[in-house]
Amino acid sequence: MKINNRLCAVALTSLLSSSTLCAASPEKPALKDVLQKSAEEYYNEYSKKELFTAIAVSAFIPHGKHNEPEDTTTVVAGTMGHPPFNQLITKDDLFDIGSITKSFTALILLQLQAEGKLSLDDPLGKWLPQYEEWKEVTLRRLLNMTSGIPNYSADHEFEQKMMDDLTRVWTDEELIAHAHPERPIEYNENNPFDYSNTNYILAGLVIEKVTQDTFENQLQKRIVKDHLHHSYYPAGPGGSEVQKAIESKKLHNYFYDEDTKIMYDTFDNSLSWAGAAGAIVANTEDVVRWVQLLYHGTLLHPEHREKALAELESVVSMKTGLPIATVTAEDPSAFGLGVGYHYDEQSKQRFWTYQGSTLGFRVMYLWNPCNEVITVVALNSKGGEGKESSELGNQIAAENIKLYNSIIDLYPDLRCS
DSSP: HHHHHHHHHHHTSSOHHHHHHHHHHHOOOOHHHHHHHHHHHHHHHHHHHHSSSSEEEEHHHHOSOOOOOEEEEEEEEEEETTTTTOOOOOOTOOOGGGGHHHHHHHHHHHHHHHHTTTTTSSHHHHHHOOOOGGTBBBBHHHHHHHHHHOOOGGOOOHHHHHHHHHTTTOOOOHHTTTOOSSSSSOOOTTTTOOOHHHHHHHHHHHHHHTTOHHHHHIIIIIIHHHOSSSSEEOEEEEEHHHHHTTTTOOOEEEETTTTTTTTEETTEEEEEGGGHHHHHHHHHHHHHHHOOOTTTTSSSSHHHHHHHHHHHHHHTTTTOOOOESSOOOOOOOEEESSSSEEEEEEEEEEEEEEEEESSSOOEEEEEEEEOOOEEEEEEBBBBTOOTTTTTSOOOOOHHHHHHHHHHHHHGGGGOOO
16 A cells, blocks of 8 residues: 555656556555444444444455355454453454344244245234234234234333343243233234334244244254354253353443433343344354345245245335335335335435344344345444434444445445446
8 A cells, every 4th residue: 555655656746647657556445444444433433422342343245156254354343341341352252133033033934834834824823822812913913013912122010120130031921921912902003013022022932832842942953053153042941051151252231221320231131031032142244144044045945935035025114014015215114024124315225134232232234135235233232222312322324334335435346226
């Protein structure tokens, strides 16, 4: 880089053809340098406000016909936690990926449907008859968030119990009880889209009922074992053992209660409270790999792949709850089967995307099917995620878009019309 700059400077002081020399001389910045600069800028600008100590960024740039792990570049900045946890993080360190877990759950149900073991149009009562008031809700409506079933994690009593004891191990049945299954569903006729973690806890129980196996085992056998190298599920029967096994690679993570002004290090938080709705822990490179596996249908039988992907990507508007063909400037956000779809007004691009969070983590991916570019950003704090009035802020979506635009500037042949 220094040599090229000097060549250009010398050329400008001569009467030679400086324009030709200078045009050819600037060295293209390396992708890793671009990502590192962006990650460090985000860290420097927002770490104190959003109360995180670490950021990890991965980006996938296609370089051929096959999506290879070598095409993923990862950078990190920061430490494993606030003092005394001052060890610098590495690309192998782990974050809760939160509700990105939902796409794993949805894929397993799509696999089971392809195997003829269930239908997404089955009513919940066929598999879980104990929930009488919810018996007519189809599995599909669980997955696309139009069931109307309340969200257990929004229940005040549940929130209080969890904050009183972050280490408490919850059963799925205990979680569902906080969604009050004894009450009739109260549908919002104006917009049936209603985000609820309860939907995916129920979906996990359906998987267990159909397979006569634990969700944890099905997740491991069907997805993680042969395809992901840094992904774990510290919930279910073996959750405590898994949590203990990965604790040396997992970052400390932070939740700030803006009402009580108390900062919590949620390192010991049992993810049993999130289960099949949000308990997977991974590094950012595994999130990239998962996005590729998911949206290309790699884990679906070829005979059923096209149909299953069409179902995965059949979306409802988050504004109206009604099915829509695509997202637009007027209706920019939609939800499929555990996946999100978004129209970005500035770039005029449509992205498949998801921001997952737990008490102390945020992880978000962005994928453009037009050029196969993937970005992933991970942070070890809750920040202001999920609370519009929060003073902490949550700029992770803007950072993903910024990274994507930087990649397109670096690789203009990847620009989509």
